[in-house]
Amino acid sequence: MNFQPISTNFFQQPTIQLAQNLVGQYLVHQHPDGLLVVKIIETEAYMGSEDRAAHSFGNRRTKRTEVMFGEPGLVYTYQMHTHTLMNVVSGPICKPEAILIRAGEPIVGHELMQQFRGTTAMKNWTNGPGKLSKALGVTMSFYGHHWTEKPLFIAPGPGVKELEIGPRVGIQNTGEAVDYPYRFSEKGHPMVSKYR
DNA sequence: CCTTCGATGGGCT
DNA sequence: GCCCATCGAAGGA
Structure with missing residues (x-):
């Protein structure tokens, strides 16, 4: 398969819509040790200055x-x-x-992902945001990179059959924001991260 | 300075 | 379900 970056204007849609549409796209990392690809299956939207769960709440800069x-x-x-x-x-x-990318499904590079994650079962390689980064070999050095540029980019994927919507995970102490329905996932997928 | 606290994950009970 | 690693960001003094 030949993975190419998605167009720049894909990212110009409203945040909630973009969070939903990211589910079912590919996330590609052309790692020096090999190609790594997952299908994104879970995202969460963080709505900036109005959202107490967002790092940028109140336009904190x-x-x-x-x-x-x-x-x-x-x-x-x-x-x-x-x-x-x-x-x-x-x-x-x-x-x-x-938009936080919370989980993916391994598509290409299973061997390398296993190496990065240790010997755990495949369903535990990418079923959480920290695990996903580790499985893909992504570090803080990509801060400020663009998701349309190699070697780390979003590529058009197959989409999902049915989208599930629910509250976000791990954001206690954020008042009314805990119940906002800003979490999107592929319904029934076994690698969606835990429920709260 | 100093204290608190995570948009988590792994290990153990 | 509980504990805690481990460290920078945040916020107060």
Whole structure:
């Protein structure tokens, strides 16, 4: 298969819509040790200044959140404890919205993913945001990269049969935001990350 | 400075 | 379900 970056204007749709449409696309990393591809099966939208669960709530602008104020399609990586989490910057410039990529299904590069993840069962390689980054060999060095540029990019995928919508995971202490229906996943997929 | 706290994951009970 | 690794960001003094 020949994977090529999706067009730039794919990232110009409204954030909720983009979060939904990212489910079913491919995420490709042309890693020095081999090609790695997953189909995205779970995302979460973070709606910027209005969303108490977002790092950019209240337009908080710091070294970490700076990239969220940039153009849609940029890569926002950040550290959570010992893990790297991957986001797609969304919304117009200066509207700091983003989409967390939470889970994927291995398509190409199973051997390398297993090596990066250890010997656990395949269903545990990419069923969470930290695991996914590790399986794909993605680190903080991609902060500010663009998701249409090799070697790390989104490519058109097959989509999904049915989309499931629910509340986001792991955002206690964010008031009313805990129940916003901003989590999107492929219904019934065995590698969707845990429910809360 | 100093303290608190994670958009997590793995191990163990 | 509970514990905690491990560290930078955030926010207060």
